[in-house]
Amino acid sequence: xxxxxxxxxxxxxxxxxxxxxxxxxxxxxxxxxxxxxxxxxxxxxxxxxxxxxxxxxxxxxxxxxxxxxxxxxxxxxxxxxxxxxxxxxxxxxxxxxxxxxxxxxxxxxxxxxxxxxxxxxxxxxxxxxxxxxxxxxxxxxxxxxxxxxxxxxxxxxxxxx
Amino acid sequence: xxxxxxxxxxxxxxxxxxxxxxxxxxxxxxxxxxxxxxxxxxxxxxxxxxxxxxxxxxxxxxxxxxxxxxxxxxxxxxxxxxxxxxxxxxxxxxxxxxxxxxxxxxxxxxxxxxxxxxxxxxxxxxxxxxxxxxxxxxxxxxxxxxxxxxxxxxxxxxxxx
DNA sequence: TGATTTTATTACGTATGCGTATTATTTGTA
DNA sequence: TACAAATAATACGCATACGTAATAAAATCA
Numbered sequence: 001x002x003x004x005x006x007x008x009x010x011x012x013x014x015x016x017x018x019x020x021x022x023x024x025x026x027x028x029x030x031x032x033x034x035x036x037x038x039x040x041x042x043x044x045x046x047x048x049x050x051x052x053x054x055x056x057x058x059x060x061x062x063x064x065x066x067x068x069x070x071x072x073x074x075x076x077x078x079x080x081x082x083x084x085x086x087x088x089x090x091x092x093x094x095x096x097x098x099x100x101x102x103x104x105x106x107x108x109x110x111x112x113x114x115x116x117x118x119x120x121x122x123x124x125x126x127x128x129x130x131x132x133x134x135x136x137x138x139x140x141x142x143x144x145x146x147x148x149x150x151x152x153x154x155x156x157x158x159x160x161x
Numbered sequence: 162x163x164x165x166x167x168x169x170x171x172x173x174x175x176x177x178x179x180x181x182x183x184x185x186x187x188x189x190x191x192x193x194x195x196x197x198x199x200x201x202x203x204x205x206x207x208x209x210x211x212x213x214x215x216x217x218x219x220x221x222x223x224x225x226x227x228x229x230x231x232x233x234x235x236x237x238x239x240x241x242x243x244x245x246x247x248x249x250x251x252x253x254x255x256x257x258x259x260x261x262x263x264x265x266x267x268x269x270x271x272x273x274x275x276x277x278x279x280x281x282x283x284x285x286x287x288x289x290x291x292x293x294x295x296x297x298x299x300x301x302x303x304x305x306x307x308x309x310x311x312x313x314x315x316x317x318x319x320x321x322x
Numbered sequence: 323t324g325a326t327t328t329t330a331t332t333a334c335g336t337a338t339g340c341g342t343a344t345t346a347t348t349t350g351t352a
Numbered sequence: 353t354a355c356a357a358a359t360a361a362t363a364c365g366c367a368t369a370c371g372t373a374a375t376a377a378a379a380t381c382a
Binding site (some may be wrong): 003009010011013018023032046047075076133135137152158 | 164165166167168169170171172173174175176177178179180181182183185186200203204207208210211212217236237239283288291292294295296297298299301304306307308309310311312313314315317318319321
């Protein structure tokens with residue numbers, strides 16, 4: 001602990017990779033003409049795009065359905081106060097809509113718009129490209145271990161907080 | 162690529178771990194009475210604290226010495242425009258000072274204050290504690306592989322951008 | 323040496339996340 | 353049923369990072 005080089009510090013590595021990766025992703029989104037999809041949206045969209053195996057996405061429901069903002073925040077690991085502005089921006093960019101919950105007048109449900117559904121494939125393609133760019137030199141086995149470690153850390157953090 | 166669960170997405174994992182880890186670190190800093198050290202400061206301080214092996218830190222110099230803001234930003238992986246506000250806040254919190262460069266009147270050199278030097282040990286201890294909290298269940302070998310992967314990714318990103 | 327380019331920093335607006343306080347409802351309890 | 357407690361969402365200010373434009377000074381070049 002006498003000497004701690006930044007690159008030997010897990011916290012430093014995680015934050016710098018997060019910053020750099022977000023920056024790279026934004027660049028690729030702009031280049032592809034999808035800059036109305038901000039990087040932060042993707043952490044939400046990935047959840048809304050999840051398929052129930054019957055062809056229905058979590059974010060796509062019939063009239064008066066959807067998922068509550070706070071529940072979506074819990075899934076995505078964001079505080080309610082962070083969700084408000086994020087959903088504001090996603091709504092302004094036409095990817096989701098707020099729908100009043102008929103059973104609970106406090107609640108607002110979030111649904112994907114058609115646009116929010118349509119961008120799924122191109123965005124996943126861009127994500128895939130970006131990931132491949134940055135792990136090109138990394139053996140698959142090590143990549144899997146790293147993913148596993150990150151998943152465990154995430155679980156631990158959610159337990160601690 | 163048909164179905165991509167967030168937890169299987171490297172970008173998602175990295176950003177969530179970064180957010181959660183920063184949040185946890187902030188909490189521990191507050192609890193320890195070091196909340197004047199914001200998480201973002203640490204990515205800068207780690208560099209300024211680096212010892213040259215002769216007892217002199219990178220951020221500690223005689224009168225009219227120091228490290229240029231932009232050079233520090235390059236080390237820490239931040240854009241110049243990000244550095245201004247960050248150094249503003251660190252200076253306001255008494256950890257660093259700006260000193261005019263006598264050789265280049267465009268430049269401002271950054272130096273650690275005594276306070277910035279003194280917080281080194283306690284902050285490194287807090288960092289150590291936080292890291293141990295979140296990797297408690299992870300075998301050392303896997304942790305090392307994960308660190309290695311993150312370092313490689315960081316290098317690759319810096320090459321791409 | 324004068325003009326152009328590069329470099330160092332800052333200013334300002336945008337994106338993103340959080341904590342705390344506030345407002346509406348709903349729930350739970352006496 | 354009336355009142356307290358919990359829940360859903362938002363508002364607001366702070367922290368953090370970026371891109372672009374502006375400013376000043378140094379470096380380069382013709």
